[in-house]
Amino acid sequence: MGLMFRKRKKYGPLVLNFTENGFSSWTVRLGRWSWNSKARAHRVDLPGPLSWKQDKSRSRA
Template sequence: MPIRFRKRTPFGPLKFNFTQSGMSSWGMKIGPWSWNSRTKKNSIDLPGPLSWRQR
């Protein structure tokens, strides 16, 4: 099993994800809303154990 390099660097509401080959994706979280560049998903954290996602 090979060893992988992964690093997440926050920059305000943005989070950049790096792998051995460079930047793999970035995401944004503002309050309960978040978005990911790789999966193109929107999600909203709802009260309690609930959440909503859209592709």
């Protein structure tokens, strides 16, 4: 398994995610809640190492 390049740029509540191929996705983060454009998932950070994630339903065409 090789090394992977990842970088994040933060602009207030907006986070831009980059990989070795360039721009990957963007995330909006407000407090403990966040939403990612690539995963289309809501995530809430819970106390300790826990988090809750709700994926957008992928069963729709």
